[in-house]
């Protein structure tokens with residue numbers, strides 16, 4: 001792994017800075033145990049993500065959007081949010097790792113993807129993991145691309161008015177950055193200096209449309225200047241860089257105003273289980289991006305640093321498979337939601 005870099009203090013994209021602050025060489029606020037914990041979470045998410053894809057092919061899961069390739073960004077940002085303690089998250093359909101790291105269990109994930117009783121978001125009524133999980137301070141009300149940005153800005157405004165310290169973090173893709181609503185949200189946040197982080201998971205594709213067909217610029221973070229936000233480009237395949245950049249962005253958002261964090265990362269799988277990416281990107285491109293697999297990179301980093309040895313890495317993988325096997329059984333055994341509950345939660349009692 002490369003050294004942490006970037007920070008909202010640097011208002012232009014692609015800042016170069018390293019701020020190791022402890023004797024361990026780890027960035028502010030994290031320990032080797034945190035990284036071991038997050039490595040386990042990363043392996044668990046990858047394992048369940050692969051299983052869900054397989055179950056779709058077996059006809060047991062209607063649809064899924066994979067987080068494979070996005071894990072370092074999703075987990076690094078969540079680690080920063082968790083360490084800060086006062087964040088509210090607006091996720092989108094690709095954010096399985098954020099939701100699991102925030103507290104969703106494998107069994108709940110399986111039930112959600114299978115539309116079973118026990119899905120904590122909508123109890124099997126909605127697209128997987130779509131709805132609200134207020135226990136874990138996460139909202140994802142719809143799959144309408146870019147819908148979460150204005151909601152996050154509204155939440156940030158409410159936090160400001162109520163005088164609390166919450167920072168809203170909204171996750172969205174490069175395709176979502178092309179939506180008009182993104183402009184409205186960023187402009188309003190900039191004018192009012194709201195405590196919000198716009199966290200763009202730039203995987204360079206909006207379904208089949210490559211970034212170069214969406215915009216004439218390379219770095220989405222460069223747009224920050226036009227809204228009066230801090231803008232930062234981060235290597236979104238590196239959990240430590242993501243952690244550092246998000247941690248600084250949280251402080252900045254709280255004390256000075258909004259930040260646009262552009263995480264450069266890769267989407268390893270087709271857009272969803274309904275997509276065939278062979279029709280628009282060559283297999284060599286996918287082979288190439290897989291060379292930077294965050295699960296493998298983090299595993300190597302952990303062994304190089306002496307935080308884990310190969311035996312422990314293998315054990316973590318075995319434990320993840322066992323946990324996901326059990327969650328799969330629980331999902332399969334769970335009943336479908338009772339039709340008599342169809343109108344529950346639709347109206348205030």
Ligand SMILES: Cc1ncc(C[n+]2csc(CCOP(=O)(O)OP(=O)(O)O)c2C)c(N)n1
Pocket residue numbers: 094143144145146172173174175176177201203205206207267271
């Ligand atoms: C307003 C709106 N337009 C179109 C769609 C169809 N759609 C679903 S996902 C998607 C691509 C989004 O790409 P991006 O924001 O880059 O996220 P990614 O899937 O790459 O993570 C589109 C166009 C939608 N859901 N909502």
Ligand SMILES: [Mg+2]
Pocket residue numbers: 173174175201202203204205206207
């Ligand atoms: Mg995209």
